[in-house]
Structures are given as structure tokens and as C-alpha cells.
Amino acid sequence: MKRSALSCLVAISLFSTAAQASVDDVLDSPFFSDSHAELSLKNYWKYLKEDAANPKEVHNAWGQGLALGYQSGYLADFIGVNLDYYSAVKLGASDYFNTRGVLYNNGPGNSKENAAGYSKVGQRYIKLKGDVGGAALNAQAGWQVLRNHGVISTSTRLSPTTYLGWSGGVSGAGLSLRGAYVERSMDRNSPDSLRLQTNDGRYINHLASAELGYENKQFNGQLAYGESQDYLRRQILRVGYKANEKLSLGSQIYTTQALDDYKQMALSKRNFDHNANHYALDAKWQEPLWSVKVGIAHTRAPKGDGQLGFYPRHMSKNSRGTFTSMAYAGEDYMRDGETMLATMAEYRITPEFTAGLAGNVGQFSYQGAAVRTGEINVFGRWAPSHPKLKNLTVFAMAGPGWSYKNSNKTPILVDGHSQTSHSLSGEFIAEYRFKLF
Numbered sequence: 001m002k003r004s005a006l007s008c009l010v011a012i013s014l015f016s017t018a019a020q021a022s023v024d025d026v027l028d029s030p031f032f033s034d035s036h037a038e039l040s041l042k043n044y045w046k047y048l049k050e051d052a053a054n055p056k057e058v059h060n061a062w063g064q065g066l067a068l069g070y071q072s073g074y075l076a077d078f079i080g081v082n083l084d085y086y087s088a089v090k091l092g093a094s095d096y097f098n099t100r101g102v103l104y105n106n107g108p109g110n111s112k113e114n115a116a117g118y119s120k121v122g123q124r125y126i127k128l129k130g131d132v133g134g135a136a137l138n139a140q141a142g143w144q145v146l147r148n149h150g151v152i153s154t155s156t157r158l159s160p161t162t163y164l165g166w167s168g169g170v171s172g173a174g175l176s177l178r179g180a181y182v183e184r185s186m187d188r189n190s191p192d193s194l195r196l197q198t199n200d201g202r203y204i205n206h207l208a209s210a211e212l213g214y215e216n217k218q219f220n221g222q223l224a225y226g227e228s229q230d231y232l233r234r235q236i237l238r239v240g241y242k243a244n245e246k247l248s249l250g251s252q253i254y255t256t257q258a259l260d261d262y263k264q265m266a267l268s269k270r271n272f273d274h275n276a277n278h279y280a281l282d283a284k285w286q287e288p289l290w291s292v293k294v295g296i297a298h299t300r301a302p303k304g305d306g307q308l309g310f311y312p313r314h315m316s317k318n319s320r321g322t323f324t325s326m327a328y329a330g331e332d333y334m335r336d337g338e339t340m341l342a343t344m345a346e347y348r349i350t351p352e353f354t355a356g357l358a359g360n361v362g363q364f365s366y367q368g369a370a371v372r373t374g375e376i377n378v379f380g381r382w383a384p385s386h387p388k389l390k391n392l393t394v395f396a397m398a399g400p401g402w403s404y405k406n407s408n409k410t411p412i413l414v415d416g417h418s419q420t421s422h423s424l425s426g427e428f429i430a431e432y433r434f435k436l437f
Helices: 002-027
Strands: 036-050 057-071 079-093 118-132 135-144 162-172 175-186 194-197 207-215 219-228 232-242 247-258 275-286 290-300 339-348 353-366 369-382 392-404 420-435
Touching: 036 079, 118 162, 369 420
Parallel strands: none
Antiparallel strands: 036 057, 036 420, 057 079, 079 118, 118 135, 135 162, 162 175, 175 194, 175 207, 207 219, 219 232, 232 247, 247 275, 275 290, 290 339, 339 353, 353 369, 369 392, 392 420
């Protein structure tokens, strides 16, 4: 009996030692040792007062967000996981708050009573990597952010737009090939998992995209193709050239074609009839303390029956489209026949504080009348260098704008002339990030 008990104790001891060694080996593996987590706190306020379609509307939303992200290392140098949790708390809202994309609209319409916070695990995906013949391979499957990934992109307020699907690519010697296939999304201000939809509410099965890219010290370029099934087809060409240490040049061409499900919609639901194109050029001059960027763009998006056409940035409802033109401002500056000029200037007043001025102006013709739009914004960015505040960034922007009185986005003409509307916008962001491990 004593020998049996002794043997049992020895066996337990050996098993415990082996188990502890196994646990230590797992915890010491790159999957855990290379993992890290980050916490971010973001305060976001966004405001717009305008009178384009009504006597006056105020769009105002203010929220406090928290983001907790975890990224593992790779097990067997092959497989890992990423998890990102987001939450937002309502601090203030007006009617029409939902156009600002900050707070969750928890109810019908746009009443301020619907404004609410939210929480969600916005990213949760398995990631894979590998190497074949010196080319790096990667793939992700699950809920993920896709930023300027072919024709698909994301937008961020208190959380980013994320997609359910897969993405992946291969790169080497300056060349890259990427692809993505998505079926659902979670918007930047919502915890809801939504299917992609047409403008008239019909479901779209999937959105797929591919991109071929090349980059070296002076040049970078991307050629992208994508389709939202039976709805829209798009091609994008983006190029950038660094002429010298100070001057950078860029250009983008966006073309979109209507497919069967798009053509079947009522004209009032369409942004354009059959084809829509947007062409853009930009140049940036960079000095040690200041920079200036200027751009010009032109849009063609014909639409019949006397209605004004638009170039649609997004490939469907509940998705976001890649768009890096300086015309990026909602539907502004992307109307049929509109030519836009834009500029942005920054000056680093101190090592911590940068101030700047941004302006856009556009013009198009509607039934023989010249219609003009524009805006001017002053902004400032503070990034303190104090050790306890080095992860803090504060940004503020405000300025007036002008557009045109409209009905269903189409200009209202009086005696053959458009009627000017006025706006005032503002934005404030304070974000603090720090690593947990």
C-alpha cells in the first residue's frame, strides 16, 4: 500500500511538472509574448447649422468613446487573433444628430430622444501569415477594418466601420496584390450587424474587391476593381509621385458603372443614370515648419428628368468606399459637371501646436444657372510632449460655408438663378492612447 501511494505521488509530481513546463512553453510562445493591448479614450463633438432644404437645421452630436484593442502574436509563426471592443456614451445631441455619425440612432426618425451610446466587439478576426519564395502572404477572416482596401474603406468617429468577411494579400519587391469579400457591416456609430443594401432597401449579397499596387521611394500606385453584386461596378486608379524632398504630386481617377439592380431602381433613388466619373489632381509642398496642398477635381454623373446627378462614394448602403480626392466632403463637390478647387495649409507654431486653414470652392451649371458652393475652416492640433501627456492629441476645427437652396438635393431656381444657403460647422476631438502591455 505504501509503495502504491508513493508511486501515485511520484506520478502526480511528474505530471504536474510536465504540465507546468507545457504551460510555460505556451505562455513563452510568440502568440503571447508578442501580443499587445492598447486603450484609447476619445471625446468627439461634431456640429453643423445649415438652411439648404429648410429654414434652419442644427445637426449636433457629442459623445465619449472607449476602445480596447488586443493583438496577439503568431502561433507557429502562422496564426493569430485580433479583438477590439468599442463603447460610446452620449453627452449631448440635437435633432438630426444622426448625420454626424457620432451617436447611435436608437429609434425611427432623427429626434434627439433617439440619441444613445453603444458597445460592441467591432473587430474579431483570425489572422494568418506566411512566406513563399520571399513574398509575404497575409489573410484575415472575421469582423475587421478595411481602410482603402481596393474599393472598400472605413470611416471613424468614436469607432470605425467594420466588415464581416475575409481579406488577404501577397507582397514583395514593391509589388502587392490584395483582395476582399464582405457580406455585412457595422457602422461607425452603431452596434448593429447589417446587410449591404441598395438605395431602395433591397439586400445585396456581397461586395468584392481586388487591388494591384506598386511602391518605391519616389512612386506609388494602386489599380483597384470592385463590385457590389448586380448593383455597382467600380475601377479606381490612384498614383503618387515624390518629385523631390519637398514636392509631392498625386492623381486619382474613379469610374463607376450601373448594373442591373441599380438600373431597376426608380430615378429618384439613383445618384446617376448609367455612368459616373470623378477626376482629381493634387500637389503638396512640404517645408520643415509648414506645408501647402492644393487640388482640383471634376465630376461627371449625368441624371435624367431634370434631376441633379452625384458621384456616389459608397458601393452600397451600409458600406464605405475608397475616396482620397480633396473633394471628400459628403456629396459636396461631386455633383454632375462640378469643378472643385481645394487647398490646405499648415504651420507648426511650436513643436507641440500646429495651426492651419482649409478651403474648398466648387461650381457647376444647372439648367443654365451657375451654382457655387464652398467652405473655409480654421483648425488647430495640439500634441503635448510632456511625458504624462505624450499620447494625447487635441484637434479643433470650425468655419463657415455656403451652398444652394434645394429640394431633394436639386437646386431651386428663382428667375433663373440659384438661391444661396449658409452653414456653420465645427468639430472637436480629444484622444488619449496608451499601451496596456
